[in-house]
Amino acid sequence: MVDVVLADDHRLFRASLAHVLGDVEGLRVVAEVDCGEDAVDWVRAHPDVVVLMDLAMPGIGGLEATRRITRINGSSPVVIVSAHADEPFPTQALDAGASGYVSKNVAASEVATAVRKVVLGGRYMSSDVAQNLALRSFERFEASPFEVLSSREMQITLMVINCQKVQEISQGLHLSPKTVNSYRYRIFEKLNVRSDVELALLAVRHGMIDPDRARVSAQPKRAGKQGTGMDTGVQPRAAASR
Numbered sequence: 001m002v003d004v005v006l007a008d009d010h011r012l013f014r015a016s017l018a019h020v021l022g023d024v025e026g027l028r029v030v031a032e033v034d035c036g037e038d039a040v041d042w043v044r045a046h047p048d049v050v051v052l053m054d055l056a057m058p059g060i061g062g063l064e065a066t067r068r069i070t071r072i073n074g075s076s077p078v079v080i081v082s083a084h085a086d087e088p089f090p091t092q093a094l095d096a097g098a099s100g101y102v103s104k105n106v107a108a109s110e111v112a113t114a115v116r117k118v119v120l121g122g123r124y125m126s127s128d129v130a131q132n133l134a135l136r137s138f139e140r141f142e143a144s145p146f147e148v149l150s151s152r153e154m155q156i157t158l159m160v161i162n163c164q165k166v167q168e169i170s171q172g173l174h175l176s177p178k179t180v181n182s183y184r185y186r187i188f189e190k191l192n193v194r195s196d197v198e199l200a201l202l203a204v205r206h207g208m209i210d211p212d213r214a215r216v217s218a219q220p221k222r223a224g225k226q227g228t229g230m231d232t233g234v235q236p237r238a239a240a241s242r
Helices: 011-022 036-045 061-072 089-096 108-119 125-137 150-161 166-173 179-193 196-205 210-218
Strands: 002-007 025-035 048-051 077-081 100-103
Touching: 002 011, 002 036, 002 108, 002 210, 011 025, 011 061, 011 108, 025 036, 036 048, 036 061, 048 061, 061 089, 061 150, 077 089, 077 108, 089 100, 089 125, 089 150, 100 108, 100 125, 125 150, 150 166, 150 179, 166 179, 179 196
Parallel strands: 002 025, 002 048, 048 077, 077 100
Antiparallel strands: none
């Protein structure tokens, strides 16, 4: 029997996937969590599970959670189940240690296939994701500006556009607020934006975040102490070194 942990902050999606996987012979959903931290804690306490992980979640998010899980326990493979089938997400997820990547557009049977494949030590990528990656070698296309970001920069970008404050990001990633702000300014420079609001709007244009969430991100916030809130109009300072 393969034990599966579902990590996704959308309760309805989790419930639907759990229901479907519950009917698959040889698979058993043993836990449902809604943030990366809880996924990491579950694997630490219950090794030898397969984690089906969303990328955009509260807290540290799916990329950082995947990175930590693979460091904690190499016998607990992670399969990313995401709405994002295009780059840079698949490559960065695999770089973080994921054993598989499937989009949320696939049938539940394909998710089950991915679980079985990674349990045997293999890797799995859903057909739509694999096709998108293959077409990149043959077709001209407008690349996403987010492809210039490193894995850590992408992680912080996802946390910022999901309305997390600098202090929250700092605590979640075990970085100082100064380091988080340095990453933010470097992200601003790479993407040619000047604020968290512009970053969120750019994410909407490239399908990384839904418009409703972006409207929440764009709401004015009261000025607070440096490093504790989202910056809505600060010019980037000198970029941090890698």
